[in-house]
Amino acid sequence: MIRFDGERTxxxxxxxxxxxxxxxxxKIHSIEQSWNPADGSPVFTVGGRYTARGWTDWxxxxxxxxxxxxxxxxxxxxxxxxxxSRTVERMAPHLTHMGVHDHGFNNVSTYGNLWRxxxxxxxxxxxxxxxxxxxxxxxxxxxxxxxxxxxxGGGFIHSxxxxxxLFVDTIRSxxxxxxxxxxxxxxxxEQDAKVSLLERLIQxxxxxxxxxxxxxxxxxxxxxxxxxxxxxxxxxVNGSYRGPNSQQGYSPFTTWTRGLAWxxxxxxxxxxxxxxxxxxxxxxxxxxxxxxxxxxxxARATCDYYxxxxxxxxxxxWDTGAPGLAALHDWRTRPADPFNDFEPVDSSAAVIxxxxxxxxxxxxxxxxxxxxxxxxxxxxxxxxxxxxxGPYVSRDPRHQGLLLHSVYHRPGGWDHVPPGARTPRGExxxxxxYHAREVAVYVQRLARGERYLTFHAAGAR
Numbered sequence: 001m002i003r004f005d006g007e008r009t010x011x012x013x014x015x016x017x018x019x020x021x022x023x024x025x026x027k028i029h030s031i032e033q034s035w036n037p038a039d040g041s042p043v044f045t046v047g048g049r050y051t052a053r054g055w056t057d058w059x060x061x062x063x064x065x066x067x068x069x070x071x072x073x074x075x076x077x078x079x080x081x082x083x084x085s086r087t088v089e090r091m092a093p094h095l096t097h098m099g100v101h102d103h104g105f106n107n108v109s110t111y112g113n114l115w116r117x118x119x120x121x122x123x124x125x126x127x128x129x130x131x132x133x134x135x136x137x138x139x140x141x142x143x144x145x146x147x148x149x150x151x152x153g154g155g156f157i158h159s160x161x162x163x164x165x166l167f168v169d170t171i172r173s174x175x176x177x178x179x180x181x182x183x184x185x186x187x188x189x190e191q192d193a194k195v196s197l198l199e200r201l202i203q204x205x206x207x208x209x210x211x212x213x214x215x216x217x218x219x220x221x222x223x224x225x226x227x228x229x230x231x232x233x234x235x236x237v238n239g240s241y242r243g244p245n246s247q248q249g250y251s252p253f254t255t256w257t258r259g260l261a262w263x264x265x266x267x268x269x270x271x272x273x274x275x276x277x278x279x280x281x282x283x284x285x286x287x288x289x290x291x292x293x294x295x296x297x298x299a300r301a302t303c304d305y306y307x308x309x310x311x312x313x314x315x316x317x318w319d320t321g322a323p324g325l326a327a328l329h330d331w332r333t334r335p336a337d338p339f340n341d342f343e344p345v346d347s348s349a350a351v352i353x354x355x356x357x358x359x360x361x362x363x364x365x366x367x368x369x370x371x372x373x374x375x376x377x378x379x380x381x382x383x384x385x386x387x388x389x390g391p392y393v394s395r396d397p398r399h400q401g402l403l404l405h406s407v408y409h410r411p412g413g414w415d416h417v418p419p420g421a422r423t424p425r426g427e428x429x430x431x432x433x434y435h436a437r438e439v440a441v442y443v444q445r446l447a448r449g450e451r452y453l454t455f456h457a458a459g460a461r
Contacts, residue, residue, distance in 0.1 A: 003312040008379035010447035016386035044429040048399035058102040062434035065109030069437040103144040104173030111136040119460040141180025142187040151239035154203035166232040168212040171266030177201040209298035222253040226305025230259040254321025257349040264356030267299035311336035314381035318346040338405040341422040348406040348432030354381040355439040401428020
């Protein structure tokens with residue numbers, strides 16, 4: 001369980017964030033100079049060098065989006081030009097990719113960041129350039145929404161496993177639908193049937209809250225409030241729910257912590273987004289009160305569960321049921337050990353979760369609702385991860401990663417185990433590095449009293 005040993009503020013993290021972005025610049029340059037685009041997208045490091053993994057190119061948006069976040073944090077225009085040019089040159093196939101649930105990761109991280117930064121007037125974009133970004137986001141949102149499985153009372157965007165499969169990760173791709181809706185777009189299906197992207201966003205979120213997030217009411221023998229199933233399975237003939245599954249976690253009845261983190265952040269940012277819409281926009285889809293109640297309970301439950309299952313310093317191991325944890329005596333009451341030989345930690349899960357905790361805490365505090373210790377939990381995690389003298393920030397100029405001790409697919413054996421060790425360690429991932437930069441920008445803006453960071457650029461013109 002996270003140990004709260006003092007009050008932290010966003011400002012107290014600024015020196016660590018400044019150092020993080022100093023190191024980050026060289027990492028971005030190193031990948032850009034050494035990576036061969038013919039190899040696909042960089043995914044995770046092996047021996048400190050980024051490598052590809054032929055599954056789907058779901059990480060390319062993180063590669064170029066990282067350059068845009070570097071510009072956001074530092075104002076260094078070389079990173080704006082790098083992110084902008086590579087988005088135009090290489091990201092178009094991701095806009096019309098019909099076979100994945102990853103449009104939020106690839107397209108919101110690139111076209112979305114460019115659109116946001118331009119709306120915030122961080123750089124001058126021509127009218128046609130803005131139309132270009134907007135068109136890309138409209139296309140991405142509609143294509144993602146078309147990947148749809150109907151179930152009684154709603155539906156969900158199905159994963160690349162097929163129409164029977166709901167992944168908890170996909171909650172973050174709802175940003176693609178949100179932006180397309182915000183830009184006035186809709187999906188047209190057979191015989192010009194008009195489909196509301198907002199409706200599909202809300203229905204997918206409700207399906208995730210109902211089937212991916214446990215509520216502690218006895219769904220099965222392992223129903224603990226706030227834990228999540230990586231994958232939920234459905235009968236595609238009648239839409240009935242069949243049970244939980246896991247692709248990257250230890251089992252269907254334990255919690256893969258990166259999946260938990262995706263839910264924490266995904267629900268928190270959608271609550272923020274829906275709060276910007278008018279009541280009449282939400283009325284046809286159940287109304288503000290019902291939608292907010294469902295999403296807020298899912299966000300609270302997952303954040304509460306994370307606080308309970310994290311190590312004392314806020315970092316989590318890769319799965320709550322990983323069998324080797326039994327050999328790590330009292331692991332919940334002491335800092336996580338990324339060098340142990342029983343089970344790896346996952347720093348990428350921790351850094352994603354931190355942003356979810358911070359957003360939920362701020363949302364509740366602004367409305368004078370019980371914000372618990374969400375903000376302090378998020379800051380505690382980042383204090384651990386961003387400590388330049390600690391084990392998580394990569395200071396070695398030969399290492400292309402930024403955030404160390406990230407895990408990708410433990411059951412599949414995809415993660416690098418260095419010689420002499422028994423568990424993965426010391427490596428980075430594109431999603432871990434990207435989300436370290438994203439939450440660093442988020443906290444940096446809070447500390448400086450700058451515009452609040454949202455994917456939808458609330459209040460910007």
